[in-house]
Amino acid sequence: MNPIDQYPQLDALFADAIARLDHAVRDRNAVMHAPVVVTADGDARIMVLRAADADLAALRFHTDGRSPKVATIAADARLTVLAYDPAARVQLRIAGTARVESAGPVADAAWAAASPLSRRCYLAEAGPGAVLDTAGSALPPDVRNHRPTLAQSEAGRGHFAVIMLRAERLDWLQLGRDGGTRAQFVRATDGWQGAWIAP
Ligand SMILES: Cc1cc2nc3c(=O)[nH]c(=O)nc-3n(C[C@H](O)[C@H](O)[C@H](O)COP(=O)(O)O)c2cc1C
Numbered sequence: 435m436n437p438i439d440q441y442p443q444l445d446a447l448f449a450d451a452i453a454r455l456d457h458a459v460r461d462r463n464a465v466m467h468a469p470v471v472v473t474a475d476g477d478a479r480i481m482v483l484r485a486a487d488a489d490l491a492a493l494r495f496h497t498d499g500r501s502p503k504v505a506t507i508a509a510d511a512r513l514t515v516l517a518y519d520p521a522a523r524v525q526l527r528i529a530g531t532a533r534v535e536s537a538g539p540v541a542d543a544a545w546a547a548a549s550p551l552s553r554r555c556y557l558a559e560a561g562p563g564a565v566l567d568t569a570g571s572a573l574p575p576d577v578r579n580h581r582p583t584l585a586q587s588e589a590g591r592g593h594f595a596v597i598m599l600r601a602e603r604l605d606w607l608q609l610g611r612d613g614g615t616r617a618q619f620v621r622a623t624d625g626w627q628g629a630w631i632a633p
Contacts, residue, residue, distance in 0.1 A: 444628035447606045447617045451526055455486035469517035473503050474510035490601035499536045499595040500561025507532050513599050523609045530601035541596045551581045556590025607633055
């Protein structure tokens with residue numbers, strides 16, 4: 435029997451995780467809006483979660499195609515997302531495989547929906563991680579302190595990419611005075627399989 439069917443509360447925990455991620459996408463002030471994203475080389479960085487679906491099959495992040503993490507993901511697709519809600523004391527660990535798309539319908543739609551100000555970082559003359567002669571951004575002077583026009587922002591399209599994560603494992607942990615509660619969900623051929631785990 436599928437443990438999620440056996441223990442309705444496991445089902446509720448999975449739904450709780452989905453609701454938290456959905457809220458994180460919709461509300462830029464949500465505590466899980468910008469989780470830690472860890473690549474297979476062990477490097478970690480904050481990224482804004484742009485989309486999350488109920489099956490955790492297409493978590494979306496935006497990035498600059500020149501950033502080192504893109505090459506890392508191309509070499510090894512494993513990716514982990516770590517988010518924490520301190521008020522609820524809930525930690526989510528989501529692990530799976532990622533792909534980077536700089537062209538195609540998903541990247542095109544994400545770019546089309548991005549505001550000129552959001553697009554501005556992709557106008558940088560040097561990619562993330564490049565060495566600069568002086569402190570500050572690598573943005574061209576004309577947009578450094580200005581919101582680019584929509585037409586100006588189009589020049590950033592070539593640097594824009596989406597990172598799509600298909601989750602294979604979800605770990606839900608809530609700390610509490612009673613010792614806490616933890617559940618782990620693994621993607622199986624017939625859906626998500628959940629189990630209670632010692633915190
Ligand atoms: C609040 C916050 C939000 C960020 N959001 C993103 C993001 O959505 N995408 C991104 O590529 N980098 C984002 N960054 C920058 C990354 O943390 C990181 O510095 C940059 O992407 C270079 O990463 P890399 O060297 O690992 O490729 C954000 C940083 C902060 C502090």
